[in-house]
Amino acid sequence: MGPVHVPHFHIRWSGKETLDWEGFRTREEAEARAKQVVRLGETYALEDFEGDCPRCLDVWNLKSAQA
């Protein structure tokens, strides 16, 4: 379950159209994860959301549909 209704951060990878699905409560967590999984030559940006972000709602809807 993602932090849909609270302020959080997502990673946006260079060269990818969609935001990373995973939401993080703090910029530090997002940054730490990004540094763990970043590939050579890849860059990323952290985007913050106040809540009700479209990416989390996508994930939420997908999970609901599969249940």
Ligand SMILES: [Zn+2]
């Ligand atoms: Zn989100």
